[in-house]
Amino acid sequence: MNLRLWLTGLRPKTLPASIAPVLVGAALAVRRIEQLGTCIEIYPVPAACLERRALQADLTNRFWPVAVLCVIVALFLQIAVNYANDYSDGIRGTDEGRDTDEASAIANKPQRLVASGVPAKYVLAAAVIAAAIACAAGVAAILIAQGWWLFAVGAASLIAGWFYTGGKHPYGYAGFGEVGVFLFFGLAAVLGTEYALTGSVDALGVCGAVCCGLNAAMLLMVNNLRDIAEDQQHGKYTLAVRLGERRAVMLFIACLVAAWLLGLYVCVTLWMPWGGILPFAGIVVSVRLLLSIYRHQFRAALGAAGCQTLLFAIAVGVAAVL
Template sequence: MTLRLWLSGLRPKTLPASIAPVLVGAALASRVINQLGTCIEIYPEPAQCTANRAIVEPLQTHFWPVAILCMLVALLLQIAVNFANDYSDGVRGTDEGRDTAESNTAAALEPGSRGTKPQRLVASGVPPKHVLIAAGIAAALAAICGLAAVLISGAWWLLAVGALSLIAGWFYTGGKHPYGYAGLGEIAVFLFFGLAAVLGTEYALAGTVDALGVAAAICCGLNAVMLLMVNNLRDIESDGDHGKRTLAVRMGERRATILLMVCCIAAWALGLFLCMFLWMPWGGILLLSGIAVPIRMVSSVPKHQFRTALSDAGFQTLLFAVVAAVSAVIA
């Protein structure tokens, strides 16, 4: 039971939000590297081709080690943030009254219920210091992987991005004035799981960013925002009772649900354009093959079927990432 509780504390349904942007950033970086290394075979070789080869060769050599390290950084940071949030919410009492595993089952069967809620570690009786130590270990491992990626790629400014990510993860629910309690969580998620993760990965691997990377970063950010919004809509009642003024609490359930739909439409419109631009028309066709998932997600929220909605939000995050990555590589 303890192992199951710790696995639940990882919040596995949130992990696609960390994997997806790195996958997309790596695929777009591979596209940039391939374009840079493409040159007409003539003799004598143009000076520009020689210069490009000098740039491309080290990037190709370091591509997979840096890509794997970036993926580990993203996953470990997400795990560290999840544990840190569990600790902070637990010691504040925000997670008190959450359903146990048994009552979760009953709630899932009750029509109109808010659905299942995952058990939290501190609220379930795990000593807070143990959860804090777990968060610290995950954060330390993320920092080590990040430092290794920076040493290999030479993108030293990414150290600042990593440090800001750790700080943002802690103060989401930690500290005296957590911004997650003020309704700013969605903004932070968009910045760090969208712009920073995609563009940081692309820069670390290719030494540059482009307009396609920005578009993909926006899509990944919106997908991560939707994952958080579904989670906060599920917890809107308990969060409001404990003074956690998430965006859903501040806006109200109806308006927050409408905003979720707007984000979903925007993410899909931009994602469809991006995938079709990369691989016409098959990228768009592949993405459209999963259109039933976001439709079910936004229709599940008003019915309070949040377990389904969370699974769909995580799936569509990975769906976009996989289709965009395949489109970028094939193109």
Template sequence: MAAGRPADIRLWLAGTRPRTLPASIAPVAVGAACAWNHIHTLDLCILIYPEPDECVANRALLHTLLGRFWPVVILCAVVALCLQVAVNFANDYSDGIRGVDDGRDVDETSVSSQTERRHQPAKPQRLVASGVPAKRVLLAAGIAAAIACVAGLAAIVISHAWWLLAVGVLSLLAGWFYTGGRHPYGYAGFGELGVFLFFGLAAVLGTEYALAGTIDLLGVAGAVCCGLNAMLLLMVNNLRDLDDDARHGKRTMAVRLGERRARIALTVCMVAELLLSLALVALLWWPWGVILVISGIAVPLRMLRSVERHDYRWALGDAGYQTLFFAALVVVCVAAGGTLPV
């Protein structure tokens, strides 16, 4: 798109980077499922007679938590989605003004044949690189971040989880300094650590605490799996951009390790996520949860095969699917497997 030409809706939608959005919604679903499981352990002593004072207090807390459950879930989902969009626009702005996205003003569908993709991996357009004024992209990032802040404050007021304010501030700072500022940590190879912390631990455990007023081992295990899935998505993305990043001095983990070792690291993370998710669903809903995991194992295997072939469009799609699959798996296992004592 020529400089100064108004961006169309398709370009702005592409600028939200839709393939990354599952990494924002999935942790909220997992955190909500873990919170739901914990909340329903509060009525396990209902058959005890005479009813202890602790059970009376638990039943009152149960009604309070259930009464605000769905409004807080929706608010957490808005926070996660808008924060991810804000980060994507901010990254577009930062990479665009640095020239990292030079040449990404052509739709990825223009690289049509499979042979072309193997030698020139298809890459989605970027807003600044396509001629959209950088200040307009930065403004869009600010608007998305503001919506996330409003929704986050509402969730905190409803749940009284005031310490989550600090988590929210750290998440905003992490989103900006991933590629923004004078020394972006995404350019130094720490992007994977960032997404593990904020799209895994912070997102899942923050959601669980906002909904249940506590966190537990089930939530921690789910948070680690979500963090690993977010890492897989970023690792595939960085493998796709390896040559361009190296040329522009962006020292991602893929650049630091090299393609072969980066693919090994991707495989290790995938295996770790599969093993932990197997243990988690086995605990929640034996043996059907395990059967569901095994039934979907073809997707991560296909992702590795696509990376080996440099078919990153399919690999990114599979990485996003795997993120959503795990979230759906946890929700189904919590719903079908009954309440797990914590």
């Protein structure tokens, strides 16, 4: 077994899309926990103020254990989805032509495990192990946070991860992959993290979740634009295949603009007015992303899309702290 090949199967450029929404949710949670302790200084201290400060102390004490567990859940869930995708596409023949370094370099696409001759059952086992780690960390986080409805979110995430390319009727083959990514690596990840850390969600969290969802969807759109010819040949009707390359690129640009505007709003709201400067620190990455798409340099575009996702999370974190 080639260790380098297994590391390639992790699809490292997609991993920021799993970590970033947890960082955003945690950053927004920090802001809300700090605000709980804000009370008018009068004597005697009002009972409502004492309750809020007691809640603040409780949330602060469990913040780091829950936050770390949320990162583990998101990271290993992404790894599980990546291996499951490799398994499902491999047995369907969708990854044909990605069996060697030379073939992958010619096709300008990464090598895949099953297509390279790794037994499919081993790739499936790797996906199951990663999913089990995500489940264990998720259960621990829920028990600490006592957010029982998060069990349903976790179960839905696992089911969505498998049926993206697995099963008889995978939704990734019907053009709904971007929708699934938006929901689970955007809304569910950010709002689930915020809820686990604070016990509730707010409107700013929704804005951050939508922004993360758009960034994650764009990462998948780059991947699908790269594979548009092969996907169509193998009956994989992704959104890019259904729209055609030109309209898919137009949709990509619309998502990029929307994500930028939302990111700007979140950062300015967190740190008025200086937070508006933070998103512009990553404008070079966005320009590089667009240029790479137009030049069909999809490996560079994937790296830029992953970097942009992480930069947004860092910008939100800095704005929340400052």
